Amino acid sequence: xxxxxxxxxxxxxxxxxxxxxxxxxxxxxxxxxxxxxxxxxxxxxxxxxxxxxxxxxxxxxxxxxxxxxxxxxxxxxxxxxxxxxxxxxxxxxxxxxxxxxxxxxxxxxxxxxxxxxxxxxxxxxxxxxxxxxxxxxxxxxxxxxxxxxxxxxxxxxxxxxxxxxxxxxxxxxxxxxxxxxxxxxxxxxxxxxxxxxxxxxxxxxxxxxxxxxxxxxxxxxxxxxxxxxxxxxxxxxxxxxxxxxxxxx
Amino acid sequence: xxxxxxxxxxxxxxxxxxxxxxxxxxxxxxxxxxxxxxxxxxxxxxxxxxxxxxxxxxxxxxxxxxxxxxxxxxxxxxxxxxxxxxxxxxxxxxxxxxxxxxxxxxxxxxxxxxxxxxxxxxxxxxxxxxxxxxxxxxxxxxxxxxxxxxxxxxxxxxxxxxxxxxxxxxxxxxxxxxxxxxxxxxxxxxxxxxxxxxxxxxxxxxxxxxxxxxxxxxxxxxxxxxxxxxxxxxxxxxxxxxxxxxxxxxxxxxxxxxxxxxxxxxxxxxxxxxxxxxxxxxxxxxxxxxxxxxxxxxxxxxxxxxxxxxxxxxxxxxxxx
Numbered sequence: 001x002x003x004x005x006x007x008x009x010x011x012x013x014x015x016x017x018x019x020x021x022x023x024x025x026x027x028x029x030x031x032x033x034x035x036x037x038x039x040x041x042x043x044x045x046x047x048x049x050x051x052x053x054x055x056x057x058x059x060x061x062x063x064x065x066x067x068x069x070x071x072x073x074x075x076x077x078x079x080x081x082x083x084x085x086x087x088x089x090x091x092x093x094x095x096x097x098x099x100x101x102x103x104x105x106x107x108x109x110x111x112x113x114x115x116x117x118x119x120x121x122x123x124x125x126x127x128x129x130x131x132x133x134x135x136x137x138x139x140x141x142x143x144x145x146x147x148x149x150x151x152x153x154x155x156x157x158x159x160x161x162x163x164x165x166x167x168x169x170x171x172x173x174x175x176x177x178x179x180x181x182x183x184x185x186x187x188x189x190x191x192x193x194x195x196x197x198x199x200x201x202x203x204x205x206x207x208x209x210x211x212x213x214x215x216x217x218x219x220x221x222x223x224x225x226x227x228x229x230x231x232x233x234x235x236x237x238x239x240x241x242x243x244x245x246x247x248x249x
Numbered sequence: 250x251x252x253x254x255x256x257x258x259x260x261x262x263x264x265x266x267x268x269x270x271x272x273x274x275x276x277x278x279x280x281x282x283x284x285x286x287x288x289x290x291x292x293x294x295x296x297x298x299x300x301x302x303x304x305x306x307x308x309x310x311x312x313x314x315x316x317x318x319x320x321x322x323x324x325x326x327x328x329x330x331x332x333x334x335x336x337x338x339x340x341x342x343x344x345x346x347x348x349x350x351x352x353x354x355x356x357x358x359x360x361x362x363x364x365x366x367x368x369x370x371x372x373x374x375x376x377x378x379x380x381x382x383x384x385x386x387x388x389x390x391x392x393x394x395x396x397x398x399x400x401x402x403x404x405x406x407x408x409x410x411x412x413x414x415x416x417x418x419x420x421x422x423x424x425x426x427x428x429x430x431x432x433x434x435x436x437x438x439x440x441x442x443x444x445x446x447x448x449x450x451x452x453x454x455x456x457x458x459x460x461x462x463x464x465x466x467x468x469x470x471x472x473x474x475x476x477x478x479x480x481x482x483x484x485x486x487x488x489x490x491x492x493x494x495x496x497x498x499x500x501x502x503x504x505x506x507x508x509x510x511x512x513x514x515x516x517x518x519x520x521x522x523x524x525x526x527x528x529x530x531x532x533x534x535x536x537x538x539x540x541x542x543x544x545x546x547x548x549x550x551x552x553x554x555x556x557x558x559x560x561x562x563x564x565x566x567x568x569x570x
Contacts, residue, residue, distance in 0.1 A: 037544040089545070093508060096515040096542055162506030163546040248548050 014227055019054055021234030026051025028241040033102075036248065039092055041105040042085030047237050049078035049109075053138075054234075066120045069131050073116040076138045081109060083145045086152045086172075093159035132197040136190045142183035146176045165247050171240040178236050181229035185222045194219045253285065253296070253351060253409075257342040265290070265336035270327050271457045277340070278302045278451055284342040285351055288326055290333050295326045298352050300345065303449040308355045318356060320454050327456075327463040332470075346406055350399035353385040353439030360385075361436040366427055369434065378436075379403040385438040389426050396423040493566050494523040497559060501539060504555040505546050512542045527567055536560070 026048040033044035053075030061067050092098055120126070126134070150173055157169040189195040194212055202208040212219065265288060274297075277286065281302040288295040298306035307322040317325055329336065343351065361369075366389070378387070382403040389396050396410035398420070410422040426432055494517065501509035516538040517523050525531035536556060543552050 037541070039545055092542070092545060096508070096512045098541060098545070160506060160508055160546055163508065164548050164551060165546050166506075248544070249550070 014231070018227075018231045018234055019051075021231065021238060022051040022054045025234050025238035025241065028238050028245075032241050032245055037098070038100055038102050038105070039085065039088050039098060041102045042081050042088060044085075044241070045105065045109055046078045046080070046082030046085060047241070049074050049081060050237070053078055065126050065128075065131060069120055069126045069134050070117060072131070072134045072138045073120070074113065076141050077109070077112055077116065079142045079145045083149055083152075086149050086156070090152050090156050090159075093156055128197065128201050132190070132195075132201065135197065136187065139183045139187035139190060143180060143187055146180040146183065150176045150180070165244060168240065168244040168247055171236070171243055175233065175236045175240050178229050178233040181225055182233050185226040185229065189219065189222050189226070194222070253287070253341075253354075257284075259284075259340040259342055261337075261339045263338040265330050265338050266334060268330065268338060269460065270323075270330055271460045273338070274304065274451060274456050278304065282340075282342070283345055283348050284340065285348070286338060286340045288329070288336060288338050290329050290336040292333075293325075293329065295322060295329070296351075296355060297326075298348060298355065300348050300352075304451045305348075305448045306352050306356050307450055319450060323450065323454055323456065324459055324463070327459050328467075331463050331467040346401045347399060349384055349401065349439060350386050350406060353437045354388070354397070357385055357437035357439035359435065360438055361434055363433050363435065366432040366434055371427070371434075374434075374436070383438050385436065388435040388437070389423055389432060390435075391426060391429045391432050394426045394429065396426045398423055489566075490523040490526065493526050493563070496562055496566075497526065500555060500558050500562060501543075504551050505543055508546065512539060516542075526563055532563060 029044040029047040033041045033048070036044075053071050055071070153169050153173045153176065157166055157173070160166050160169070186195070190198070192215075193210060194215070199210065199212065202210055273286070277297075277299055279302065282299045283301055284299060286297045286299070288297075293309055293311040295307070295309045297304060298308075307319055307326070309317045309322040309325050361374075377383075378385075378400055380403065383400055384402060385400055387398045387400065389398070394410070396408060398408055399406040405420075408417045408420050408423050410417075410426070494513070498510045498513045501513050503509075505512065516535050517525065519538065520531050520535045525535050536559060539559070540552060540556060543555065547555075
């Protein structure tokens, strides 16, 4: 516990606020998943998993590389769950079919996470470079699935625009826009090796160089976008679920 | 309509719907019955005259006075017995002579028809009846009254007039009618009893076949009518269900939006079509499906209001049908 509080005091206040917001969004979405229709389960569990993926900063055992890698894998599972949920919602809007049950969704999610954990355990300890690669894959998946989800949300909205919940999907559109900016800016920095992880890696590797100093403006801009879009993502997710909860009450 | 002497009633007011013509005729025939049987229906009356078990005459007269006899009358009687749904049968035993006179009245040769009495020398006419030793019936009538005098070989057998229960020996009523202004006469002559005995319609016509054909025709008519009614009912039910389905779609659409119609369509197809709306168990399943889908789209308050409206609409529709 002491270590946890020590981490909190050493953490960037902005990142801390972001984690707190994701914690609130995760709690709201998880609560939402329990009291609502099956189709919402995948979506709300996915958003809850974002909190888990973001919580590595406050994880007292975060220095274990396998655990750090696991956080990023959880992030990847999160967006896949969310996309699966929206896809199911879209299918419902077209066919009015609702299948499956909540327990299977919960158990499947746990199964995927457990399999990911096993995958990490049976493989060598990931190097900082491997962890960065996992994080980059996560960001790439997030960016492309965010675009797909914006399109899905648009189509869902058009199908149900005269129902009570339709405005909630506009809010989800906004959520994915913020997440797209957040993850997109992070991916941009990673692709051009301007991210902090890469700077930390090359500090230990003498044969690698960086052009970090040549593009301070765009790097600075991207970093700011990442920070604020990340914060707005957390706030908008919590707000959206609260809004939908009220619409469905 | 016929007004005949009742003679000795064997049966009166038997319900025709419970009788079978072949059985009736067989019974009268094998019993060597002499007399007549009348079948009284709302639209017509049929008289069957028997002489020692032989069917010597069959006559049908409808309300408008139109007559059919012989085979046609028997066929019509079979049809009336099968299809009329009501009617009464009477059987009266008569003497051979009176039976002959009834035959004359019904089917005999018409010597005079609607002749005004004042233009006729009645004494010479009666003299002719006596001299020619005629068998037959003299009918004297006005618009409101009628009387008959039956003759056998020129001699009067008796008198029959409106309200008579039987042949009477008094001629006073006949004379009274004959004295009324506008009185007319009909004179019918027939063959002797022995000649009449030579006729038997039961040998000419296959009554069983006529009856069976009539029953089969009537049955097919009933079947056709039933089928038409069933089809009509089915169409009406289909129409009612379609209207109810539309009502349900409007209600769901009102709360859920345009996807509501699709949700209703899907749930109807999963529950065996719109007939599930009037089946209690299937409707409960249908409602549960609608509620499940609505949970993804509208608030709990609106779901509750929608479900109540749907349930009351269906209850009203069920009580109306």
